[in-house]
Amino acid sequence: xxxxxxxxxxxxxxxxxxxEAAILVPHTRDGRVxxxxxxxxxxxxxxxxxxxxEPTPExxxxxxxxxxxLETAGKYLQRPPGRRDVLSVFAGIRPLVKxxxxxxxxxxxxxxxxxxxxxxxxxxxxxxWTTYRRMAEDCVDHASTIGHLPERECVTKSLAIHGAASDxxxxxxxxxxxxxAPALVALDRADLALAAPLDDAFPFTGAExxxxxxxxxxxxxxxxxxxxxxxxxxxxxxxxxxxxxxxxILAKELGRDAAWADSQVRSFRELAARYxxxxx
Numbered sequence: 234x235x236x237x238x239x240x241x242x243x244x245x246x247x248x249x250x251x252x253e254a255a256i257l258v259p260h261t262r263d264g265r266v267x268x269x270x271x272x273x274x275x276x277x278x279x280x281x282x283x284x285x286x287e288p289t290p291e292x293x294x295x296x297x298x299x300x301x302x303l304e305t306a307g308k309y310l311q312r313p314p315g316r317r318d319v320l321s322v323f324a325g326i327r328p329l330v331k332x333x334x335x336x337x338x339x340x341x342x343x344x345x346x347x348x349x350x351x352x353x354x355x356x357x358x359x360x361x362w363t364t365y366r367r368m369a370e371d372c373v374d375h376a377s378t379i380g381h382l383p384e385r386e387c388v389t390k391s392l393a394i395h396g397a398a399s400d401x402x403x404x405x406x407x408x409x410x411x412x413x414a415p416a417l418v419a420l421d422r423a424d425l426a427l428a429a430p431l432d433d434a435f436p437f438t439g440a441e442x443x444x445x446x447x448x449x450x451x452x453x454x455x456x457x458x459x460x461x462x463x464x465x466x467x468x469x470x471x472x473x474x475x476x477x478x479x480x481x482i483l484a485k486e487l488g489r490d491a492a493w494a495d496s497q498v499r500s501f502r503e504l505a506a507r508y509x510x511x512x513x
Contacts, residue, residue, distance in 0.1 A: 235330065236332075237286075237326050237328060238327045239285050239324050239325070240279060240325050241279060241281045241294040241295075241302065241324045242277055242302075243277075243321075244276070244278070244319065244467060244468070247271060249312065249318070250310060250311065252271065255268060255269060255270040255271065258305070258309060267302070267306065267309070269309065273463065274436075275468075278310075279302065281301060294322045299316070299510060303319075315512075319510040321465065321508045321509070322469075322510050323466055323508055329342075329343070330344075330346045342359075343360070344364075345358065345359040345360030349375065349379065355375050355376045357371070366389045369389065373387070396411035397411055397412060401414065404418075416448075417440050417444055420440035427439035427482075431475040431479060432464075432471045432475040434468045434471035435464055435468070435475070437462045439478065441457075442457045442483060442486075445457050445461035451483070454476050454479050454480050454497040454501040455500070457479050457483065458472045458501065469508035470505070470509060472508075473501065476501045476502055477498050481494055
């Protein structure tokens with residue numbers, strides 16, 4: 234049912250955008266849109282639409298995809314970016330639902346599809362992160378109809394997720410933690426060493442690594458620098474430089490030894506190398 238398509242994103246210093254507003258170019262030579270979005274002090278630029286045969290756990294950007302974004306973005310940003318300006322490059326895979334007669338994945342709808350087998354098995358395919366609640370509602374509605382369950386109003390449209398706070402902005406860089414932000418502040422005050430940034434390139438601190446280990450199930454350096462913070466995606470080289478300190482903090486929190494910490498640093502730096510662009 235799926236026609237996987239790869240999309241690549243490049244991250245630059247925020248000065249390339251120099252605006253709090255995003256840019257949207259509605260038509261590029263590959264038939265897609267190009268966007269540039271201010272993101273944590275950086276400029277996030279994308280994307281491509283490259284059909285692939287099989288999805289992989291760690292999709293990698295192709296050289297032609299990188300060159301396409303650099304060339305196209307150079308026409309619209311404050312100044313043309315070069316390969317040396319790329320702080321991080323990453324790729325994702327879209328689970329597009331196959332459409333008969335459509336030759337380009339760029340023309341395939343990003344909407345999700347519900348498929349119901351004669352056995353009653355409900356399959357939801359396609360969609361995207363930004364519509365996950367709508368997908369879930371649609372899937373559950375179909376399943377409840379098939380199961381002859383009484384109709385009930387869906388509550389997810391207005392259901393707050395963990396950390397929801399109406400005044401989160403007052404916490405500055407910690408605003409992404411919402412209602413959990415005060416717990417980060419308390420960690421800073423309890424241990425001033427944890428309040429120091431992991432690297433000059435980031436606002437992320439050691440307290441966030443401790444919080445991730447204690448409350449967000451972070452168990453590896455990759456967890457902390459890629460999935461709990463976004464350090465790897467904001468600046469891959471700086472994230473690699475921060476790996477030893479993060480490994481030491483996690484080792485202390487999790488009761489691991491120095492050999493474990495060293496292994497974690499090596500593993501993360503191997504990963505971070507794939508998020509870096511080699512200068513031409």
